Amino acid sequence: MSNPAHIRDNFWASPLAFVGSVCIHAGLAWLIITNLNSCGQRGELGSSDVYREVGLYMVSDSEQEADEMSQNVPEELPTVPESLNESLNELPELSEALPELPDLPRIGPGPTPTKQSEPSTHSADALAKVFSRPPPPSASGEPGTTKFYGIATAGHTVVYVIDCSGSMSKHHAFRHAKAELLSSIERLESTHKFQVLFYNDGIFEFHDRHGKPEIHWATALNLSRARTFINGMSVSGATAHYPALIKALSYSPDVIFFLTDAAGTALSSRKLEEIKRRNNGRAVIHCIEFGEGVKPDVENFLHKLARQNGGTYRYRNVTQFGE
Numbered sequence: 438m439s440n441p442a443h444i445r446d447n448f449w450a451s452p453l454a455f456v457g458s459v460c461i462h463a464g465l466a467w468l469i470i471t472n473l474n475s476c477g478q479r480g481e482l483g484s485s486d487v488y489r490e491v492g493l494y495m496v497s498d499s500e501q502e503a504d505e506m507s508q509n510v511p512e513e514l515p516t517v518p519e520s521l522n523e524s525l526n527e528l529p530e531l532s533e534a535l536p537e538l539p540d541l542p543r544i545g546p547g548p549t550p551t552k553q554s555e556p557s558t559h560s561a562d563a564l565a566k567v568f569s570r571p572p573p574p575s576a577s578g579e580p581g582t583t584k585f586y587g588i589a590t591a592g593h594t595v596v597y598v599i600d601c602s603g604s605m606s607k608h609h610a611f612r613h614a615k616a617e618l619l620s621s622i623e624r625l626e627s628t629h630k631f632q633v634l635f636y637n638d639g640i641f642e643f644h645d646r647h648g649k650p651e652i653h654w655a656t657a658l659n660l661s662r663a664r665t666f667i668n669g670m671s672v673s674g675a676t677a678h679y680p681a682l683i684k685a686l687s688y689s690p691d692v693i694f695f696l697t698d699a700a701g702t703a704l705s706s707r708k709l710e711e712i713k714r715r716n717n718g719r720a721v722i723h724c725i726e727f728g729e730g731v732k733p734d735v736e737n738f739l740h741k742l743a744r745q746n747g748g749t750y751r752y753r754n755v756t757q758f759g760e
Contacts, residue, residue, distance in 0.1 A: 583624040585694045586617055588723045588749050592691030594630040594652060597621070600697035602637040602676040608755040610727050611672045614696055621694075622663055625655035632688050633663060636681035637674030652688050676701030679708050683715065690720045695742070698727040698755075704738040713745045722746035727755050
């Protein structure tokens with residue numbers, strides 16, 4: 438009978454045991470390799486577990502703060518309106534809620550004045566309209582008064598007719614006439630209208646700022662322009678009385694002051710009657726004659742013109758005017 442220990446030793450030393458050992462070790466190796474390759478994949482048996490790599494991971498302070506901030510973000514963000522105007526329209530009216538502030542007195546020097554531009558033509562015209570605007574009618578409606586060479590008269594509309602022919606240069610007669618004329622228009626009130634005519638064998642009228650000869654209100658601006666017009670006149674030419682008087686009547690005045698040295702052709706009786714007819718008693722015609730020496734005893738056409746039209750005649754000796 439054989440020894441069992443001997444039989445066991447002979448088995449492990451046999452080729453069969455060697456082959457079996459190799460097969461067992463090969464199977465174990467295959468299982469290990471298979472399990473390593475299957476990490477991170479689903480199990481073959483259909484389980485839902487996921488295999489992940491395992492290891493140690495060091496987290497820095499900044500990454501930890503970022504993770505904490507991400508956890509604090511709300512799951513749902515508020516919706517942004519499609520139009521900014523829609524959101525603004527939904528805001529309450531703030532102006533309605535604010536109380537009105539009372540007007541308080543201003544303190545301090547105020548804003549710095551801006552530099553004024555040069556006056557334009559438009560602004561000059563507007564200023565001229567203001568100064569040449571007709572005044573309001575007086576409460577009484579009574580005509581204003583003025584005088585010329587001592588003749589005082591009342592009327593709303595006054596026309597001066599001044600001889601400027603060459604003969605008016607003697608003894609500084611024309612210069613004296615202009616000085617008296619300037620003094621007379623200064624006496625005009627704001628309710629007066631006036632016109633100034635110089636004549637020789639032509640007629641020179643005082644024009645408005647648009648270049649039109651018309652009747653003028655006695656405003657400060659018109660009187661200033663009239664002074665310029667009067668000072669600019671000089672003597673020349675012959676004498677034609679009748680056209681100047683007819684022109685003066687065309688303004689439908691209340692008063693006409695007619696000054697001449699009566700040189701040249703005198704007005705005929707026919708022309709005097711025509712002047713009276715055209716006037717029809719509307720205007721008072723005062724006549725002032727410049728002469729050399731004492732007043733003549735004989736009446737001339739100036740006496741008749743004044744008498745036929747309700748006026749006054751005056752005589753001035755030019756030799757007494759002096760310088």
